[in-house]
């Protein structure tokens with residue numbers, strides 16, 4: 001672990017800098033511009049957020065990494081409701097990527113989540129990256145997406161042995177992740193330094 005990196009729990013004083021970092025990390029990566037900084041902003045103080053798991057990484061007093069956790073649920077056809085947790089967005093500043101900061105944020109918070117007696121994590125992301133932390137296709141556990149679909153980017157991890165056994169059904173993430181008003185997003189984004197939105201190969205939309 002690089003000693004120049006300091007990992008600590010996020011505080012309210014960090015919120016603006018974290019949103020700035022998140023915008024820098026996600027800009028033009030998955031779509032022209034990005035919405036992840038706005039999602040963080042909307043979720044501040046929401047009951048779904050798990051502040052104890054939200055970590056920042058500082059280097060030389062600058063916030064260069066961040067991970068954000070929310071409570072989510074798996075809803076079974078029979079009416080059962082199983083609490084799980086979800087991380088994302090996770091951001092490392094483009095200048096600092098590839099130095100192990102993202103991995104450290106994930107490993108530290110998964111260990112902390114297990115100590116807090118959470119039993120399972122469900123996320124969406126790149127299986128090539130998250131597989132190295134033990135994530136498996138959510139379908140292995142019988143967990144499908146909100147609309148009932150199943151795809152490799154939907155992944156799950158047990159934090160305790162058998163932590164997801166019997167947890168089957170549709171995952172339900174906080175609505176703030178999908179119910180994004182484009183005009184509100186544009187108004188929010190206008191508070192940040194101007195950046196050009198670009199349509200690039202590899203973006204998801």
Ligand SMILES: CC(C)(COP(=O)(O)OP(=O)(O)OC[C@H]1O[C@@H](n2cnc3c(N)ncnc32)[C@H](O)[C@@H]1OP(=O)(O)O)[C@@H](O)C(=O)NCCC(=O)NCCS
Pocket residue numbers: 025026029088089090091092093096097098099100101102103104124125126128129
């Ligand atoms: C994804 C992210 C958080 C990883 O942080 P990081 O500090 O760069 O990651 P680490 O240094 O711990 O790990 C680097 C490794 O992850 C791989 N990796 C990084 N991002 C990846 C991605 N989106 N998909 C697949 N692999 C990825 C790198 O290729 C590298 O692989 P290697 O170890 O085989 O060389 C960071 O790249 C980032 O902020 N990206 C933009 C925002 C984003 O995509 N967030 C995740 C959304 S699911």
